[in-house]
Amino acid sequence: MSSKDAPPPLPEPLGVSVADSHTHLDMQTGTVEEALTKAAAVGVTTVVQVGCDVNGSRWAAETAAAYDAVHAAVALHPNEAPRIVLGDPDGWSRQGAREAGGDAALDEALAEIDALAALPHVLGVGETGLDHFRTGPEGMAAQERSFRAHIEIAKRHGKALVIHDREAHDDVLRVLREEGAPERTVFHCYSGDAEMAKVCAEAGYFMSFAGNVTFKNAQPLRDALAVAPAELVLVETDAPFLTPAPYRGRPNAPYLIPVTLRAMAEVKGMDEDALATAVAANTARAFGY
Ligand SMILES: [Zn+2]
Ligand SMILES: [Zn+2]
Numbered sequence: 001m002s003s004k005d006a007p008p009p010l011p012e013p014l015g016v017s018v019a020d021s022h023t024h025l026d027m028q029t030g031t032v033e034e035a036l037t038k039a040a041a042v043g044v045t046t047v048v049q050v051g052c053d054v055n056g057s058r059w060a061a062e063t064a065a066a067y068d069a070v071h072a073a074v075a076l077h078p079n080e081a082p083r084i085v086l087g088d089p090d091g092w093s094r095q096g097a098r099e100a101g102g103d104a105a106l107d108e109a110l111a112e113i114d115a116l117a118a119l120p121h122v123l124g125v126g127e128t129g130l131d132h133f134r135t136g137p138e139g140m141a142a143q144e145r146s147f148r149a150h151i152e153i154a155k156r157h158g159k160a161l162v163i164h165d166r167e168a169h170d171d172v173l174r175v176l177r178e179e180g181a182p183e184r185t186v187f188h189c190y191s192g193d194a195e196m197a198k199v200c201a202e203a204g205y206f207m208s209f210a211g212n213v214t215f216k217n218a219q220p221l222r223d224a225l226a227v228a229p230a231e232l233v234l235v236e237t238d239a240p241f242l243t244p245a246p247y248r249g250r251p252n253a254p255y256l257i258p259v260t261l262r263a264m265a266e267v268k269g270m271d272e273d274a275l276a277t278a279v280a281a282n283t284a285r286a287f288g289y
Contacts, residue, residue: 008247011258014043016276018261019283020254021208022073022127022162022188022236023047026059028253036069039254043276045069047254048236048287050127050162050188052077054112064121071287073124073162074116076109078131081146082139084109106142110149117157123287125154126162127188130175133166144175151179160184160287163205169196181205186286189238190224197224201232206286208234211244211252214263222267230268230278234286235261 025035025047039047049064050073051057057074064072076084087100101108117125128150135143154161161182165172169192176185187200190207200207207228213221225233237260239252244259265275 004249006250007253008243008250008256008259010038010255011042011262013041014258014261014276015273016280017043017045018235018257018276018280019046019048020044020237020239020257021048021186021234021283021286022050022210023239023254024052024241025049025063025070025239026056028240029251032063032067032070035253035255036067039257040069042255042258044254044257046071046283046289048073048124048283050124051075051116052127053080054109057113057116061116061119061122065119071123071289072119072121073126073160074113074122075126075128075150075162076106076113076146077127078129078143078147078164078166079134079139081106082135082142085142086139103142106146110146110153113150114153117153117159122159123289124160124162124186125150125157126160126186127164128162129164130168130172131164131166132168132171144171147172147175148179151176151182154182155180158183158288160186163187164189165191173199176203184286184288186234188236189242190228191221192224193220194223194227197228201227201229204232206232206234206282208236209260209264210236210238211242211248211256211260213267214245214260215248216245225264225267230270230275231282233264233268233275233279234283235264235279
């Protein structure tokens with residue numbers, strides 16, 4: 001393994017433990033135990049495991065039932081919903097190429113997510129939302145229908161709503177307004193600017209920042225973090241994606257949360273322990289644990 005593919009070293013432990021509010025352990029190398037042990041060693045004592053399709057959501061719920069340190073969120077990813085309806089010619093997902101299933105197949109998958117959302121270890125419904133980057137115009141109707149259905153499921157079960165918003169800020173905010181957002185709504189991998197952060201703050205939406213807040217070209221994101229109220233800020237890895245600087249391109253995992261949290265403390269001009277204390281409380285409030 002060359003050093004550019006090797007897992008980054010363990011950072012200095014945090015003084016105050018926090019949660020990784022959004023991770024995909026099923027897409028990382030190594031076992032769940034290994035990931036949790038490494039994370040706990042640096043003060044990342046809780047993770048929210050996020051499902052992106054029916055199988056991944058089942059796995060998230062089972063894993064949360066098996067480990068105290070794991071909570072689950074279940075959903076059809078915004079790019080998964082159009083694949084179910086229109087088929088998956090590129091075979092991006094784990095199941096590979098899939099037949100087009102139409103609206104009935106989406107309803108069936110949503111019913112599975114609804115059943116999982118009722119489970120006690122499932123604290124969130126998501127990631128759901130809109131992705132105008134990966135899904136083209138032909139998939140937008142399915143994507144928006146799925147998003148609206150997830151909002152309804154989250155509200156009916158009293159769970160947190162976890163939003164994936166990629167290049168779709170205005171439409172995500174519009175759908176939330178039209179449907180009425182659940183009491184607890186989290187923008188995962190927050191990617192809006194400072195203006196949007198004010199809109200989210202006004203609405204009481206949580207903003208979860210990932211490793212990309214450390215990227216050199218991410219000044220607008222840091223400006224957003226600077227104005228986001230400390231009581232609405234969360235931290236996440238979205239691992240294995242979005243590894244923070246200076247480890248960009250190497251595999252991400254929950255144990256790297258301290259790298260991102262330290263960069264965030266600097267942006268907010270806050271003491272590291274003070275920000276960690278706020279983030280820990282915010283994550284517990286957002287997911288209701
Ligand atoms: Zn996402
Ligand atoms: Zn994710």
